[in-house]
Amino acid sequence: MFEARLTQGSLLKKVMEAIRELLNEASFDCSENGIQLQAMDNSHVSLVSLNMGSEGFDKFRCDRNLTMGMNLASLSKILKCASNSDAITLKAQDDPDTVTFTFESENNERVSDYSMKLINLDQEHLGIPDTEYSCVVKMPSADFARICKDLSQFGDCITISCTKEGIKFSVAGDIGTGNVKLAQTANVDKESEAVTVEMQEPVSLTFACRYLNHFTKATPLSEQVQLSLSADVPLVVEYKIGEFGHIRYYLAPKIDE
């Protein structure tokens, strides 16, 4: 028996929005530790890794580890039927072929449930090595989304350069060039508005705009985003999910030809 209840059901809706454009289908792995998902986009350029710890759920029961393969377009349809203020409960049997979603309104006067057929996915799991990154930048997530959107107008890829002074996003295209520099903030009233840079050595890497823009669909999850960069390894873009989880996107760099 698997049962997970999240009072703040809007978190699950936001998680769905954060992955549905990138992935067509994905396996949700459930264990006593919580819910995890790892999947590559269709072109195998990026990888999504989602972790929601059991401690973040109001109720969490998972008697046996199980994997639930879901079509994300179908899941999206179901989660769109939940209001932002609804509590969401997921339920499945031990060897399930369906999963049930129950949405309860705040006053409990409206209860709806939907069941969805699961699919068998033969997804390969990738081992993500522990990496000490040369630069780790934390910045407001809305700012990152705006920069990616603004610069995408000018070219297909963005170069991210990081020094101890700050981070620079650059684009070059047919009509010209664009640069956005963010300095490390000295002191800000709100932690959510800070830009911080932890740098071992400077880095400059180039990434496809298209994927960066997909990742920014996670912006509603968290006010801050963390970018981890090292030469010649994938970029990690991380958004926290409340206090109990995260969504990490790994993006392979573009290489010089």
Next chain:
Amino acid sequence: IKGQSSILKFFATA
């Protein structure tokens, strides 16, 4: 996409 590397180049199958 021109010059785009695959994520599989960096992460091995577990």
